[in-house]
Amino acid sequence: MPVYKAEGIVIRRGNLGEADRLVTLLCRDQGKVTAAAKGARKPKSRFAGRLELFSHVRVLLAVGRTLDVVSQVEVAAAFAALRENLDRLAYAALAVELADRATADREPAPDLFRALRTALDLMQTGDPQMIALWFAAQLLVHSGYAPTTDRCQVCGRSVRSGAAFSYALGGVLCGTDQHRDPDAVIASAGALRAIGYLLHVQPEALARLVQVGGLLQGYAEYRLETKLKSPLVIQKLLKTGTPTPTTSARGGARERGNGGTRTR
Incomplete structure (x- = not known):
């Protein structure tokens, strides 16, 4: 089974089957990629805490018939502060939802990836509303709708x-x-x-x-x-x-x- 490396931000998560996790990543080079993390919902999973929403991760993905499969995960930045404060959580969720809706599968969007990475980083300590508005503006620019x-x-x-x-x-x-x-x-x-x-x-x-x-x-x-x-x-x-x-x-x-x- 062919494998490839990717660097991305977790912009969406969902359940798959009884114990698996479905994650959507906005990747720097590959664009939006959705993959399955086998057994990620089990208490002792090797993926526990590594595929959280907003996390900036480096992954090794195996190409599957319908879905790629997460083989390895390294957390580059967890952005945990965004999940510990309701305001930051809400505006960070808005940012990743915008990124999700504005991108198509497998269409590279390196500028949007960098803008989202910057926004999530700044939201940890700055005014999340101001930063979310900035990101929305940048999304329009990078999507050709400025x-x-x-x-x-x-x-x-x-x-x-x-x-x-x-x-x-x-x-x-x-x-x-x-x-x-x-x-x-x-x-x-x-x-x-x-x-x-x-x-x-x-x-x-x-x-x-x-x-x-x-x-x-x-x-x-x-x-x-x-x-x-x-x-x-x-x-x-x-x-x-x-x-x-x-x-x-x-x-x-x-x-x-x-x-x-x-x-x-």
Whole structure:
């Protein structure tokens, strides 16, 4: 039975038979691969704790008729912190679900693999919501669906205010061309800047923002002699400067008009 090596992230798990585990990996070189781990659910299995959701693993896979079979597993990064906190767990689960739905079997996606690896790593200590939004933006970029945020998708003119965002057309519409999509939603200039920032920011810059947030929150807690319930310090400080995903992506009040549901 031919075998091959793969490096991937566990993006989905399920049960197979009475004692086996079905795992789906987003692999760096092979793309999305689903394989069976024989006996993985047994208490003394050699795979115990090695094929957990979110784990970055190196595996040896044997080619099977219908499913490949996991022969060996080495954990490169367990990302255990993501499974120990409900917020981190929820946003990490969102990230791997997006990766799963956006990829086809056996289609290499090395850039998406690296983005997911980076996102899961940063989520261990950073704001999971901000990082999940960044990953969603990167997924759109690597999938070829990055929206336009500064120029009208129809006429190409620069758009700074009074814009609408069209899901169907893939970006922003100026006031003149908003009629092209009756279902387009009103988007503030701040929200569009935030989306543009997420589409282009590098992981190193994102990591610095995460660190800045932690430092400012820690300092505020020390001076105020209290423990903040929510890590909102960085979002408030950056509201008038570089837009943050948590602040901008929430949008405002929604209203229903002739063109459908819109956000003010």
